[in-house]
Every structure is written in structure tokens, then in C-alpha cells.
Amino acid sequence: AQKVTQAQTEISVVEKEDVTLDCVYETRDTTYYLFWYKQPPSGELVFLIRRNSFDEQNEISGRYSWNFQKSTSSFNFTITASQVVDSAVYFCALSESLGGATNKLIFGTGTLLAVQP
Amino acid sequence: EAQVTQNPRYLITVTGKKLTVTCSQNMNHEYMSWYRQDPGLGLRQIYYSMNVEVTDKGDVPEGYKVSRKEKRNFPLILESPSPNQTSLYFCASSLLPGLAGSDTQYFGPGTRLTVL
Numbered sequence: 001a002q003k004v005t006q007a008q009t010e011i012s013v014v015e016k017e018d019v020t021l022d023c024v025y026e027t028r029d030t031t032y033y034l035f036w037y038k039q040p041p042s043g044e045l046v047f048l049i050r051r052n053s054f055d056e057q058n059e060i061s062g063r064y065s066w067n068f069q070k071s072t073s074s075f076n077f078t079i080t081a082s083q084v085v086d087s088a089v090y091f092c093a094l095s096e097s098l099g100g101a102t103n104k105l106i107f108g109t110g111t112l113l114a115v116q117p
Numbered sequence: 118e119a120q121v122t123q124n125p126r127y128l129i130t131v132t133g134k135k136l137t138v139t140c141s142q143n144m145n146h147e148y149m150s151w152y153r154q155d156p157g158l159g160l161r162q163i164y165y166s167m168n169v170e171v172t173d174k175g176d177v178p179e180g181y182k183v184s185r186k187e188k189r190n191f192p193l194i195l196e197s198p199s200p201n202q203t204s205l206y207f208c209a210s211s212l213l214p215g216l217a218g219s220d221t222q223y224f225g226p227g228t229r230l231t232v233l
Contacts, residue, residue, distance in 0.1 A: 043205070043227045045224035045227075104150070104165065104175060105222060108159055110159055
């Protein structure tokens, strides 16, 4: 069965520290997509990144970077020089393909990141 | 502005009183879906729709109904709500998924439902 594990329930850092959020997934699909979403205290879900299983290049967007390693089934998310505005719950998700039938996202349980000033 | 809207944003109701949560998107997306978010469980899919008049169950469909009469709207219906349906509900939409089920889903702002 498809599964996403975010072992870190809560992380607390001080502003300007770097922080890495871990995501480990399980799937038998050979083609799949991985996502990260941010849920700030206001509650909405904000899309951050989508990565397909054939592209293992790391990606950087400003202070955010993502490390996709197929060999360890991990898709970790690093925030460099964290800021208070980064405080949120972060979800990692895996798309379930079933031949394109559902587009269902399998979510991890989320990591609550608290950035202290 | 491209968006998914949900109404109401907050709702407190009593057991057994039928309610509908509306969802609308203005991106001409074929695919729409409902998820519920519960502490320690992440988000789980309730129902989804690949297009008008095409709907199917997700992982936790019991106690819910949906309909897709128009492309832009996908209401979630609770015919007889119970306290275990107290949750945060999200509607999402995307382009029709390709073979890899890959298209990015964009989420509405959420509806916090409390059933007493």
C-alpha cells in the first residue's frame, strides 16, 4: 500500500537556523509524483512543489530546497535561514496513479514547524 | 484570480441536521475532490470527480454524498451528520490527471465543521 511517513511531529527552531523536514514514502508505482504543501496558522493549504519520480535533481527556490532520493524513498525539505513566517504545518504527499484513475493524494501526518524569534 | 472557494468556512450544527458544503473553482478544472483533515491522520480523500456526472468514492466516503452537475461546482452533502464527522474539510481541483495521476491539486480555504 502507498504510504507517506513524516516522523517529525513537531520541530522548534530559532530564527535564522536551517531546518530539514523529513519525508519517507512507500509505493509500488514506477511513475509517481511527490508534493509538499504548507498549512499556515490561517488553515489554508498552499502548494509548494511537485516532483516526478524520474527527476532526481534537487530543486531550490529561494530559501527552500528539496532533496529527492529514490534509493532511500525520501523527499526531504530544507528551509535555510528560517523566519517566523515559516511557522506552519508542512505536509508531504504522494500521488496514487492507478493508471490515472484517481489523482488521489496520500498525505503524511504533517510536521509542525515553530520558528521562534 | 484563480481559486477554489468553499462555503461556509465555519459551521456548528447538531446531529442529524442535513447540511451542504459548497465548493466552486474558476480554473476550468475537470478533476475535483474532497478531503477531511483530522489530527494525527493528515488528510484523507472522501470523494472525487473526474468530470461532470462522474464521481467515485475515496478512502472515507461513509456518511457523505457528492454531486457534480456543473464543471465548476462540487458540493459535499452530509445527510445525517454525526459527531465523528467533526473535522476540517478541504475541496481541491486540478486538471484531469494523466497516466501518472500527477496533476497538482489546488485547495480551497477549508471548512471547519463541528457536529454536536
